[in-house]
Amino acid sequence: MKTNALYKRTYNQCLRLLSNASVGDLLASEPKLSATLGVSRTTLRAVLAQMQTRGLIAIDGRTKQVLREPLADDYLDGSDLEPLSDMVERKFMEWMSGPEFHRGQAINGLDLARQFGVSTSAIRDCLNTFSHFGLLQRQSSGRWTASGLTVEFVAELFDMREVMELRAVEHFVALPASHDAWKALDAIEKQHEALLADIESRYRDFQALDDRFHRLINGVAPNRFFSNIQGVMSMIFHYHYQWNKKDEKERNHVAVTEHLAYIKGLRSGEMSEAKAACHMHLRTARATLLASLQTAA
Numbered sequence: 001m002k003t004n005a006l007y008k009r010t011y012n013q014c015l016r017l018l019s020n021a022s023v024g025d026l027l028a029s030e031p032k033l034s035a036t037l038g039v040s041r042t043t044l045r046a047v048l049a050q051m052q053t054r055g056l057i058a059i060d061g062r063t064k065q066v067l068r069e070p071l072a073d074d075y076l077d078g079s080d081l082e083p084l085s086d087m088v089e090r091k092f093m094e095w096m097s098g099p100e101f102h103r104g105q106a107i108n109g110l111d112l113a114r115q116f117g118v119s120t121s122a123i124r125d126c127l128n129t130f131s132h133f134g135l136l137q138r139q140s141s142g143r144w145t146a147s148g149l150t151v152e153f154v155a156e157l158f159d160m161r162e163v164m165e166l167r168a169v170e171h172f173v174a175l176p177a178s179h180d181a182w183k184a185l186d187a188i189e190k191q192h193e194a195l196l197a198d199i200e201s202r203y204r205d206f207q208a209l210d211d212r213f214h215r216l217i218n219g220v221a222p223n224r225f226f227s228n229i230q231g232v233m234s235m236i237f238h239y240h241y242q243w244n245k246k247d248e249k250e251r252n253h254v255a256v257t258e259h260l261a262y263i264k265g266l267r268s269g270e271m272s273e274a275k276a277a278c279h280m281h282l283r284t285a286r287a288t289l290l291a292s293l294q295t296a297a
Contacts, residue, residue, distance in 0.1 A: 006117055008076040009084060010039050011047045015070040018056060027057065027064040038084050038122040040113065084118070088126045091116045107136065107144040154293060158286045164223060165214070166278055171221040172266055173274050181220050188213055189263050196256050199249070206252040213259055251288055258284060
């Protein structure tokens, strides 16, 4: 059986659809199911074939009839799954970080949908998110153009990041000692220390750790507006300036050290110390990205 994340997610989603149906009911058409689940018909057909093999449905031409309700054992392990929108966004950001991607790049939504194995609607939602911030411009026939970053855009985005993260720092420092966020911070601190001890060979592991660290901090003060731009910020902070590989190890070494100082500031219980560490780290991040942007230009 296939075990990739997209397949597993779609399979489990189909089982949940079955659980809301009755034995003997007919499932929706493939185009409708594909649109509902946000995946390509190729992925959907693989899932339906497996459900038929397990005796969950009967397929006769275009007709798909429910034979039994799904049991707990029918579901595939979902511990390694991420939401579809996050997966599409991540794949798109990785694609944008390729060496041949450039400002003015033509983007074909249909081609990306095929490449990622998802529906065109899932790709369209992702592209719409980036276009809202001026990073993409919609053309005709499902095509888009990459606008690229400007110094002004980056400055405005960092202004927003600083406002939101400093507010989150206030919430974090005020958390009771029993809050789970402190335990998570302990674990992340150990991961930073391990990375720092082996920075020569593991410096590229910093990106994922950086994302977890800042998500933890901002997660204690959830804000619907900040959440909406989280993906765009991740793309810019973790992917765009990768095009400039110069001094990557040194940059990450500095960032890990600043994170550890940041963690120490949070633990101090002193708001001024925590905010000072936050300010220092965000200033460095801003300077790094702007320098990288100028180099790319």
